[in-house]
Amino acid sequence: MSRPSTPEYQVRSHSTEEEEQAVSAHEAGEEYDVIVIGTGPVGQTVAQRVRSAGLTVAAVERELVGGECSYWACIPSKAMLRPVTALADARRVGGAREAVTGQVDATAVLARRDKWVTDWDDRGQAQFLKDIGADLIRGHARLDGPRRVSVEIPRGSTLSLTARHAVVVCTGSRPNFPELAGLADVRPWTNREATDSPKVPGRLAIIGGGGVGVEMATAWHGLGSSVTLLAQTEGLLPKMEPFVGEMIARSYTEAGIDVRIGVTVEGMRRPDRTGPVTLSLEGGAELEADEVLLAIGRRPLTYDIGLQTVGLEPGSWLEVDDTCAVRAVAGDRWLYALGDVNGRALLTHQGKYQARVAGAVIAARAAGRPVDPAPWGPHATTADSRAVPQVFFCDPQVGAVGLTADQAERAGHRIRVVDVDTGGKVAGAGLYADGYTGRARMVVDEDHERLLGVTMVGPAIEELIHSATVAVAAQVPVSRLWHAVPCFPSISEVWLRLLEAYRDTTDARQWR
Numbered sequence: 001m002s003r004p005s006t007p008e009y010q011v012r013s014h015s016t017e018e019e020e021q022a023v024s025a026h027e028a029g030e031e032y033d034v035i036v037i038g039t040g041p042v043g044q045t046v047a048q049r050v051r052s053a054g055l056t057v058a059a060v061e062r063e064l065v066g067g068e069c070s071y072w073a074c075i076p077s078k079a080m081l082r083p084v085t086a087l088a089d090a091r092r093v094g095g096a097r098e099a100v101t102g103q104v105d106a107t108a109v110l111a112r113r114d115k116w117v118t119d120w121d122d123r124g125q126a127q128f129l130k131d132i133g134a135d136l137i138r139g140h141a142r143l144d145g146p147r148r149v150s151v152e153i154p155r156g157s158t159l160s161l162t163a164r165h166a167v168v169v170c171t172g173s174r175p176n177f178p179e180l181a182g183l184a185d186v187r188p189w190t191n192r193e194a195t196d197s198p199k200v201p202g203r204l205a206i207i208g209g210g211g212v213g214v215e216m217a218t219a220w221h222g223l224g225s226s227v228t229l230l231a232q233t234e235g236l237l238p239k240m241e242p243f244v245g246e247m248i249a250r251s252y253t254e255a256g257i258d259v260r261i262g263v264t265v266e267g268m269r270r271p272d273r274t275g276p277v278t279l280s281l282e283g284g285a286e287l288e289a290d291e292v293l294l295a296i297g298r299r300p301l302t303y304d305i306g307l308q309t310v311g312l313e314p315g316s317w318l319e320v321d322d323t324c325a326v327r328a329v330a331g332d333r334w335l336y337a338l339g340d341v342n343g344r345a346l347l348t349h350q351g352k353y354q355a356r357v358a359g360a361v362i363a364a365r366a367a368g369r370p371v372d373p374a375p376w377g378p379h380a381t382t383a384d385s386r387a388v389p390q391v392f393f394c395d396p397q398v399g400a401v402g403l404t405a406d407q408a409e410r411a412g413h414r415i416r417v418v419d420v421d422t423g424g425k426v427a428g429a430g431l432y433a434d435g436y437t438g439r440a441r442m443v444v445d446e447d448h449e450r451l452l453g454v455t456m457v458g459p460a461i462e463e464l465i466h467s468a469t470v471a472v473a474a475q476v477p478v479s480r481l482w483h484a485v486p487c488f489p490s491i492s493e494v495w496l497r498l499l500e501a502y503r504d505t506t507d508a509r510q511w512r
């Protein structure tokens, strides 16, 4: 099995006979309708959309087809988390609890994860590109002036490509590294080692209390590591409603994770290559761990893609309009940026949404049809600013869509906030887990009586978030939500409790 984790994101040679044929087939005709740089979930989706419109596509990939998401992010992390949360759920149900006599089998969990990432072999996803009729070109792509892309292919040669209609940058992101003394010698984990490690470290220190930090804390704690979660901010998951971080911190602490809030790491050292790491914390305290995971956000992978050849700043986020065309590029729209690289929402599903919309835009422009960028229309990624859903699959789960109360107020909305204690108020929650602990919040635009945002914390809420997304994206009036009747006795009845709480705290005439 190959486990190609590298701290630096080097070009790796994956050339096979089949791939070499794909390259040589197009050395003669190097013009395509669309060139896609990066074949993560977002690059593949846009390639599929424009191919379905009959356009020719070159898709360039320097590492594994499937990107970070498939091999070092969403898929392996969820494969590691699911057995941990399944066991935690069973332990919360009397009668089932008694049947749980052991711990998670870490070896089996990691073997299952390896299957989900197809042992870091991308032949299946490369075949997908072939099946849709896109040409996969293995190598590192760089812009080389307007509509031109040069590809450094393994073994040193370069291929020049031209796009008749569009170049689409889908190169994703890489981890942030802090300016810390001793960092290089420590060889800290990033999301790569955190999701492809074949071994469970005895003690794992995690720096960063965002999405990666909280999910990996649940995963590695569940697999047997002694985890310390260090957050510099005032709370965990600071981009969400404040109660989320408070509940996660409380429940992690009860589970045995050492959560330290408002802690700054000032340095780290690993004097012996195979020995432990010592972290120096602000105030003079020290912490020893066997591995340290850096989870402090991401940078766009744009520092070496030839941005300077089209007047853009290498290393910058590629700011786009709602059709996903890069704003700063003058002239007719030929450069698009989708997924992590545009910084709108670093989420696979949101990047794929952008790819569906931009694919339709590129196809329309190529055919000379008008583009309709009106909000919520076929050619606008309106949900990026109004209804981005997100689920963290930690224990307990966290999910949200749209605006938090603070964001809504700062955007100038007149709002009403209603909160419900899911555990105490929803029969389905109590049946799902003894002593169910959870909370839900709905942020209502008082002027239009529509939802601006919803947040939920608790076991098994991940499948409820789409109902909230429909309500927020479709701008369903609160009065109509009463007619969306949740099944009894499901956790979805939290919706009724939210509506009742809203009704009972408002003087709106229709409720009386």
Ligand SMILES: Cc1cc2nc3c(=O)[nH]c(=O)nc-3n(C[C@H](O)[C@H](O)[C@H](O)COP(=O)(O)OP(=O)(O)OC[C@H]3O[C@@H](n4cnc5c(N)ncnc54)[C@H](O)[C@@H]3O)c2cc1C
Pocket: 037, 038, 039, 040, 041, 042, 043, 060, 061, 062, 063, 064, 065, 066, 067, 068, 069, 070, 072, 073, 074, 075, 077, 078, 139, 140, 141, 142, 170, 171, 172, 173, 191, 195, 212, 301, 304, 305, 338, 339, 340, 341, 345, 346, 347, 348, 349, 350, 351
């Ligand atoms: C630990 C972790 C867990 C996550 N979990 C989730 C989750 O559960 N759900 C969710 O929605 N999001 C999750 N995310 C976020 C998600 O991984 C990203 O939003 C997603 O991968 C972005 O997709 P992308 O296609 O834009 O980029 P990527 O998946 O990063 O793909 C980019 C591709 O471009 C290639 N590339 C880069 N530069 C070049 C070049 N110059 N030439 C050729 N190819 C190039 C790369 O090799 C890569 O294959 C998670 C992130 C992390 C770190």
Ligand SMILES: NC(=O)c1ccc[n+]([C@@H]2O[C@H](COP(=O)([O-])OP(=O)(O)OC[C@H]3O[C@@H](n4cnc5c(N)ncnc54)[C@H](O)[C@@H]3O)[C@@H](O)[C@H]2O)c1
Pocket: 178, 207, 208, 209, 210, 211, 212, 213, 215, 231, 232, 233, 237, 238, 265, 295, 296, 297, 298, 345, 346, 347, 390, 391, 392, 393
């Ligand atoms: N299930 C999911 O949808 C999922 C899961 C994991 C990650 N992701 C996405 O992947 C992206 C990356 O996740 P992430 O957790 O790395 O980033 P993040 O932005 O979610 O969190 C990073 C955290 O690190 C903190 N931080 C920044 N600099 C620091 C420093 N020098 N020292 C200590 N702390 C510092 C920040 O305050 C923040 O709380 C996010 O956009 C996230 O949404 C999604």
